[in-house]
Amino acid sequence: QVQLVQSGAEVKKPGASVKVSCKASGFSFSSSVMHWVRQAPGQRLEWMGWINTGNGNTKYSQKFQGRVTITREATASTAYMELSGLRSEDTAVYYCVRQDSDCSGGSCYYYMDVWGNGTTVTVSS
Amino acid sequence: DIQMTQSPSSLSASVGDRVTIICRASQSINSYLNWYQQKPGEAPKLLIYAASSLQGGVPSRFSGSGSGTDFTLTISSLQPEDFATYYCQQSYGTPLTFGGGTKVEVK
Numbered sequence: 001q002v003q004l005v006q007s008g009a010e011v012k013k014p015g016a017s018v019k020v021s022c023k024a025s026g027f028s029f030s031s032s033v034m035h036w037v038r039q040a041p042g043q044r045l046e047w048m049g050w051i052n053t054g055n056g057n058t059k060y061s062q063k064f065q066g067r068v069t070i071t072r073e074a075t076a077s078t079a080y081m082e083l084s085g086l087r088s089e090d091t092a093v094y095y096c097v098r099q100d101s102d103c104s105g106g107s108c109y110y111y112m113d114v115w116g117n118g119t120t121v122t123v124s125s
Numbered sequence: 126d127i128q129m130t131q132s133p134s135s136l137s138a139s140v141g142d143r144v145t146i147i148c149r150a151s152q153s154i155n156s157y158l159n160w161y162q163q164k165p166g167e168a169p170k171l172l173i174y175a176a177s178s179l180q181g182g183v184p185s186r187f188s189g190s191g192s193g194t195d196f197t198l199t200i201s202s203l204q205p206e207d208f209a210t211y212y213c214q215q216s217y218g219t220p221l222t223f224g225g226g227t228k229v230e231v232k
Contacts, residue, residue, distance in 0.1 A: 035221075044212065044223050044224065044225045044226055045161075045169065045212055045214070045223040046223070047219075047220050047221040047222065047223070059219055061219070061220040062220065063220070095168055095169075102174065102175060102178065105175075107155075107156075109156070109157060109174055109175035109178070109216065110157075110216045111159045111171055111174035111175075111180075111216060112159070112161075112169075112171060112214075113171045113174075113180065115168035115169055115170070116168065117168065118168055
């Protein structure tokens with residue numbers, strides 16, 4: 001079945017980097033757009049960026065520009081999100097998410113239809 | 126950035142109640158609006174996309190409406206499994222943004 005399985009929880013010190021993986025199965029990974037969304041404790045969901053797994057093009061939220069890098073390894077059907085310069089405010093659950101679309105009505109509507117299991121990243125000294 | 130504001134932030138309801146959640150965008154987003162349900166300790170689940178299209182497998186008691194800046198998610202008859210937090214999200218432009226959530230609790 002369609003599934004995104006993420007790497008396990010991480011504990012990092014301030015200033016460190018973290019790299020989270022997301023392995024896809026059950027669909028054509030190499031022709032997808034994959035997003036990364038995070039959720040700090042008690043906070044709303046926050047979009048970080050996306051990658052076109054076919055050509056490797058990326059788009060990042062300005063908030064994370066310069067600190068986040070999203071990559072993919074097509075042969076392994078895996079996407080990665082690396083966040084550097086970690087601070088306590090980066091403590092959150094990080095999700096990878098598949099984008100799907102509906103272009104049947106003339107306009108294309110994009111939505112996030114398959115979510116990974118989440119990776120908890122804790123930043124603490 | 127497009128700001129998404131949901132109301133109420135929480136509500137108490139009983140099984141069988143009709144529940145309505147409102148989402149407002151800071152500018153027109155046409156119908157580029159999605160709704161998600163999230164239960165504690167779980168990832169969000171897509172319910173509605175393009176403001177009113179029901180995602181496959183989602184019960185028909187969920188419906189969405191609206192366009193422009195004002196949107197509504199309605200649960201026609203609340204079921205025990207519907208107690209959760211609901212988020213709206215705009216897909217009109219980047220950065221993609223989410224509402225602050227509406228927690229539906231047991232009355």
